[in-house]
Amino acid sequence: MDLELGGKVVLVTGGSDGLGAAVARRLVREGARVALCARGAERLEATATALRAEGGDVLAVQADVSKAWEVEHFVDAAHARWGRVDALVNNAGTASARPFSSVTDAEWETDLQLKLFAAVRASRHVLPHLSESGGGSIVNVLSIGAKSPGAQSTPSSVSRAAGMALTKALSKELGAKNIRVNAVLVGIIESGQWVRRAQELGKSVESFQAEMARNAGIPLGRVGRAEEFADVVAFLLSPRGGYISGAAINVDGGLSGAV
Ligand SMILES: NC(=O)c1ccc[n+]([C@@H]2O[C@H](COP(=O)([O-])OP(=O)(O)OC[C@H]3O[C@@H](n4cnc5c(N)ncnc54)[C@H](OP(=O)(O)O)[C@@H]3O)[C@@H](O)[C@H]2O)c1
Numbered sequence: 001m002d003l004e005l006g007g008k009v010v011l012v013t014g015g016s017d018g019l020g021a022a023v024a025r026r027l028v029r030e031g032a033r034v035a036l037c038a039r040g041a042e043r044l045e046a047t048a049t050a051l052r053a054e055g056g057d058v059l060a061v062q063a064d065v066s067k068a069w070e071v072e073h074f075v076d077a078a079h080a081r082w083g084r085v086d087a088l089v090n091n092a093g094t095a096s097a098r099p100f101s102s103v104t105d106a107e108w109e110t111d112l113q114l115k116l117f118a119a120v121r122a123s124r125h126v127l128p129h130l131s132e133s134g135g136g137s138i139v140n141v142l143s144i145g146a147k148s149p150g151a152q153s154t155p156s157s158v159s160r161a162a163g164m165a166l167t168k169a170l171s172k173e174l175g176a177k178n179i180r181v182n183a184v185l186v187g188i189i190e191s192g193q194w195v196r197r198a199q200e201l202g203k204s205v206e207s208f209q210a211e212m213a214r215n216a217g218i219p220l221g222r223v224g225r226a227e228e229f230a231d232v233v234a235f236l237l238s239p240r241g242g243y244i245s246g247a248a249i250n251v252d253g254g255l256s257g258a259v
Pocket of ligand 1: 013014015016017018019020037038039040041043063064065066091092093094095114141142143144186187188189190191192193194
């Protein structure tokens with residue numbers, strides 16, 4: 001299936017590792033022009049260099065999306081480079097689920113800045129560019145905790161539920177401008193964060209992931225592959241997903257208790 005993403009300009013926050021990098025790679029293979037941002041310069045450049053070696057037209061911008069001016073700089077840099085923006089993937093994030101009584105106000109604030117306000121600001125800042133392009137697509141990467149929060153899942157599940165409300169509200173508001181807004185709710189999918197966790201625990205990535213899948217009771221019996229996630233995001237960004245807006249799609253091997 002031709003996703004008709006050739007030449008489109010797509011911004012991916014948190015694109016230097018894990019799921020964001022997998023999305024960037026999928027988009028490059030579709031011929032899209034891709035801007036990535038992340039905090040760490042070294043990994044960001046390494047990912048961008050690898051994507052360029054695969055033929056990608058890739059811009060890497062060092063930015064912490066939890067800081068307003070850095071998000072805006074990321075969007076501005078992409079627009080300055082290509083003169084247009086067609087799509088945005090709000091992906092940057094990190095795991096942060098702890099017992100409620102141990103989460104301080106400062107930690108709540110940090111989580112909301114990273115997972116909610118970054119998406120608010122990036123979406124607001126790309127809007128004029130998407131309108132100029134005659135429409136566009138925004139994908140918010142959330143977690144299955146957004147629909148179905150578990151015990152000890154704050155502050156993340158609360159930030160993610162807000163991200164789902166943002167998705168739905170924006171889809172209603174921006175539909176008339178031909179801008180689609182969707183969310184992808186992740187269960188457990190292989191990524192840099194799990195590689196680092198396995199290393200911290202002194203386990204092989206394979207055995208750690210198999211253990212996570214067993215303990216979580218994932219119906220498909222395994223964690224997801226980053227490419228499986230990237231396929232869904234690329235489809236939602238593309239004209240092939242042109243009638244999907246305001247949806248929150250679980251990509252979780254059946255794990256979530258909520259449809
Ligand atoms: N993988 C899963 O099983 C899973 C489950 C539920 C939800 N998710 C969500 O899916 C998204 C991607 O996660 P992942 O598993 O791919 O994580 P990952 O492997 O740790 O990659 C995270 C990416 O985001 C970047 N990043 C983190 N904080 C950032 C910030 N403040 N500003 C800019 N970039 C930032 C990281 O680069 P730097 O550190 O250099 O900034 C990296 O490129 C996250 O929102 C995560 O919460 C993932």
